[in-house]
Amino acid sequence: MIGTQSPVLAVLCGDQHPPDMDSIEHAAAVRYTDEAGLKKALHGADILFVYDFLSTAVPGAWEAADKLRWLHIASAGVDPVLFPGLRESDVVLTNSRGVFDDAIAEYVLGVVLAFAKDFARSRQLQQERTWLHRETERISGRRALVVGTGPIGRSIARLLRAAGLSVAGAGRTARESDPDFGVVHASAELTTHLGDYDYVIAVAPLTEQTKGMFDARAFAAMKPGARFVNVGRGELVVTEDLIGALRDGRPAGAALDVFDTEPLPSDSPLWTMENVLISPHMSGDFIGWRNTLVEVFAANFERWRTGQPLRNVVDKRLGYVPSGSN
Template sequence: MLYLEYRNFQKSRCHSLRKLVVTHNLEQVYVNEIQAVLPDWEIVVGKEIYKEHIPTAEIILGWKKDIKDLLGDSSTLKWVQTWSAGVNNLPLPTLHERGVLVTSANGVHAFPISETIFGLMLALTRNIHTYVRNQSSKHWHHAGLKLEIHGKTIGIIGVGAIGKETAKIAKAFGMKVLGVRNSHLSEEHVDEMYTTAELETVLPQCDYVVSTLPLTKDTKGLFSKKQFQLMKPDSFFINIGRGEIVVEEDLIQALQTGEIAGAGLDVFEVEPLPENSPLWEMENVIVTPHTSGSTEYYDRRVVEDIFLPNLRQYINGEKPPINVVDFVKGY
């Protein structure tokens, strides 16, 4: 990776150039691709040096929590392209008030996260997590293995890019797929679509409940005691969306009392997950450290599939079309 500040002109001329600031370190190949679209711009790249350039940036690619305090009243910022699908960590009201366009990296994670979802589902179903623990102590034990995933019902709560890919994979296992989103519009690989208001109708039908939801004012705390009580006692809950969608104390109680059979969790109310959390020690829980979206292709997908197409439209005086954030909905 290159940790650099890339400029087209001598420093004495930089103050007059429009500026793009990339808050991540990028390989030269991606810097070159961006430069080809912006031949007359100052391009600043690198997590070590971005801060001093934020007040004069027109476009920011990526977001860091300290950027809000760096913008200032004279900020020239017009567009933020995030490095993540979720935008709940951005000061959306402030950006909206300033007239700043925000586009997300939604879609980048569909393959790696859907793979993680099924990795968690299969591990919990086939006791792989238990056998890994047994292996460390050289303990040969059947562990009551009996479940299989074929033919079961999966409820996908949030049928966006990740949900769609998850539904597609579920069909390879002959699963019945129930989808939940804001509309009843049909979707390929989804057998029945419900709205969020109908969540309580969906939960009792599912052997696996998978949350891929973004965090908004409407989804915060969506899964609490009542929802877990509606689920089957032999069902599994998978959360790769956002931790605050779940009332964690209620989830822990549901797992401890047998209201649900187990959980695969990549996100939590507090991250890193505190060492004193009961979730670490629970035999019916698999914990991963918010890594379900990690992939060798992440940078390429953000830059080539989302940012560059958006950038070309922006330079032509048009609104970037991909993943424009709705400030009212919060995603």
């Protein structure tokens, strides 16, 4: 165990405490806090567990982190806590990589099928009690580009391929013969390749290089009839450019689970577009996911207190856990 006293753990959770914390509470002095009390909770704390992973309060309270050695966030994305003060510190950053991979992949397959089989229109006609026979699309043989080649992107690629789609990836480095994607295009050359695909799925981490990568130029490069899916970060997309592109029919449709402003404002044109499927940042949230997030932290906490290397350590320069890491 590190040290002779129980470590001090600050948990940023607002009014919704994480479940199944009993074993951790027996091994640490736990301080549950909301955003307003974060500075007080951070003072003297060894560990910060950002259970409220949508909170942006950590940078403003950072000056109180006088003893902090480890910060864990209960999400795969780390952009809410990856600010200069943390980057420049010796504090280790870990995330919850692996929890949401399969659930998000299932969501993506679901919306691909929803577009191809025109489920939204069928539901509308059902409500109108209208019998209107239509022909729908096959997904077998269609081409999908997964932009983001981390664990979530790989799960998406494997599931789409199993459903009969041809899948490629886009990431930092171009390569061939990837076990999950086959071909991986360089993200810097994204617009060169977008026109070759029927489905474009955004799941890249949010970094300075990826912010706003889907802009008017990118959407104009897509093929007629293509659909766009965003399960990554809202800030990957220039929203006004997407709205304009959808009105112009390229892409022909979009399934959006994340937005640059959440909740999505009630006056957003996206709400009423017939070619848009909206979900409220829930693509990875399966029944029991909150318990699983605590299990991931608890396993890493046990490693920390027994002096073992932590898992899911984020490269603070890159903004994600490098491929091949534990």
